[in-house]
Every structure is written in structure tokens, then in C-alpha cells.
Amino acid sequence: MKVNVAFILTASGYAAALPGMKEPEGHEWQRRASDSRSPCPGLNILANHGYLPRDGRNINKTILSRAATEAYGSPDGFNDKAVDIVLDGHLQTTGTNDSFHLGDLSLPASHNVCEFDGSLSRNDLAFGDAAHFDIGVWYKTGSRLGLYDLNYDHKHVFNSDNGTNPGPTAYVSVETAARAWSAHYAEDMAANKNFSVGVVNGSVGTTAFYLFTMWDDATQSAPKSWVRSFFEEERIPYTWGFPSPGAPKKAEHFLQLVDQVYAIGMGGQ
Ligand code: HEM
Numbered sequence: 317m318k319v320n321v322a323f324i325l326t327a328s329g330y331a332a333a334l335p336g337m338k339e340p341e342g343h344e345w346q347r348r349a350s351d352s353r354s355p356c357p358g359l360n361i362l363a364n365h366g367y368l369p370r371d372g373r374n375i376n377k378t379i380l381s382r383a384a385t386e387a388y389g390s391p392d393g394f395n396d397k398a399v400d401i402v403l404d405g406h407l408q409t410t411g412t413n414d415s416f417h418l419g420d421l422s423l424p425a426s427h428n429v430c431e432f433d434g435s436l437s438r439n440d441l442a443f444g445d446a447a448h449f450d451i452g453v454w455y456k457t458g459s460r461l462g463l464y465d466l467n468y469d470h471k472h473v474f475n476s477d478n479g480t481n482p483g484p485t486a487y488v489s490v491e492t493a494a495r496a497w498s499a500h501y502a503e504d505m506a507a508n509k510n511f512s513v514g515v516v517n518g519s520v521g522t523t524a525f526y527l528f529t530m531w532d533d534a535t536q537s538a539p540k541s542w543v544r545s546f547f548e549e550e551r552i553p554y555t556w557g558f559p560s561p562g563a564p565k566k567a568e569h570f571l572q573l574v575d576q577v578y579a580i581g582m583g584g585q
Contacts, residue, residue, distance in 0.1 A: 339365070340560045354420075381395065
């Protein structure tokens, strides 16, 4: 049976947001075809909301740190090491030593330096376009995360702090994310003969990264509506209650998530 992915995405109730929730002024979501974008949803989002330059060009550590702190609550300088990978790999086409364009991250030279196989929402380079969101790849991940279950109530997502039990299906737990990651990586490894083992580390990190960034302290998990907004629209889920500015985050939490995702994911092999 052929699955109509677009129908399922819409029918699962995602389109309606929480009443009264707006995007912060000056940081409304916008995307133009001429903008430079990357294989990284986290960076594309910052540019889509104007925390990074909207054209996605000439990004340095200072600009990025300020943007990620304001939008996501990331610790100061949290992304510096990732920027070093780009700059040390001389992937930048800006003509400078300290800045890059988002599009530089999807150049062929980026493969296995910064961009890698096993992405949750993009194809492997060997199978086509590794830079852009791919609904077929993502649908498999999203299904494993339970994002398209038809029976959960999005409106209950934010009631956890007033004692209402929202039900486990409104969230992506660390365990679910870890199992989705390991299933995806095992499947991809079997399908792609060029699959690089380095991806195991990279993809643990990216799973931990979306959890960390879309984390809801009250429920100790990531609301499904936030995860969908992050990947499917490359948009901060303000209309789903994501706070502005982002709730402050600690680097130790990220490292803890990496350990947990790895331990659960590898245990499940
Ligand atoms: C600002 C906070 C960031 C967040 C929340 C974030 C999150 C993510 C996530 C969740 C993915 C996985 C996408 C997928 O598997 O489909 C990813 C991929 C990627 N990120 Fe980021 N990221 C951030 C910053 C950065 C920085 C600073 C760089 C480099 C300068 C970077 C470069 C990349 C690249 C090249 C990929 C593609 C890897 C692949 O092929 O799967 N990211 N990012």
C-alpha cells in the first residue's frame, strides 16, 4: 500500500497551534528561496527566525553564540567546537578565516567532515540529496518517535505543571529517541555500503542535540509538537508554547543526553 505521507502529517492534528501563542516580534518565521541554508535544522531555524542573518551568510562564533543563547537558551559558546570543525576543515567560502555561509556545510567537501550519513531527516549522499529535508527519510524517524499517532491531545502538552497528566504519548522520551536512533542507524548501515562508522558518534550527538534544544524541563522530555516543528518546518515552536527567550540550558545536560542515548541505543542492538 502506498502511504500518503502529506495526508498523515496533516491528519495527525499538528496544524492547529495553541491559542494566543505568537512568534516574537522581529523573529517571525520566514524562508526565501535565495537564502543560504544547511543540512542542519538547528542552524536553519536560527536563520529562518532572524536570530542569525536571514540570508544565512557570514556567520561567525560571536553571531552564532548570541543567536543560540537568545533563541534556544544555549550556554555561551556552546557551538564553538562545531564551528571549528567547519573552519579547520576549510569548508568556508567566505574568504575569511572566521566565518562561513550555511550553504558551505552541504558542499561535497563537507561529507564526512561536517555532513554525514545516517541523518534522521536527510538522505545519505550515496542516495541523493544529503542537504535538504527528505519527507521519506523523516517519516520513518517520525513514526519511530510516535509523532503521527492519532490519539494524543496536543493541547495537553503544557499542562504538566498544573498537575494534569498529559499522557506519555504527547512527548518524545530519551528512551524513544535513543531507540529510534539505533534502529535508523542499523537500517541505514545495512543499506549503504559506503556508510562511515564515524556516523555512530555524530548521530548520537544530533539525537541528543534535538532533545537538548527542544527539551521541556517540566516533563523531562521533548514535546512531539516541538520536535515536529523543529524538523518538519525548521521553525521554533512558539505557537506550541516554546519560550522566548529560550529557557537557559546547561552543557552538562547535553553530555548526559549523549551518554543516555548511546547507552540505550547500543543496548538495544
Ligand atoms: C545551534 C544549535 C544546533 C542545533 C540545535 C543542531 C541540531 C542538529 C540536528 C538535530 C541535526 C541532525 C539532522 C538530521 O539528522 O536529520 C544536525 C545536523 C547537522 N548539523 Fe547541527 N545543530 C546546531 C548547530 C550546528 C553547528 C554550529 C554546526 C556547524 C557549524 C552544525 C552542523 C550540522 C551539520 C553539517 C549537520 C548535518 C549532519 C548530517 O549530515 O546529518 N550544527 N544539527
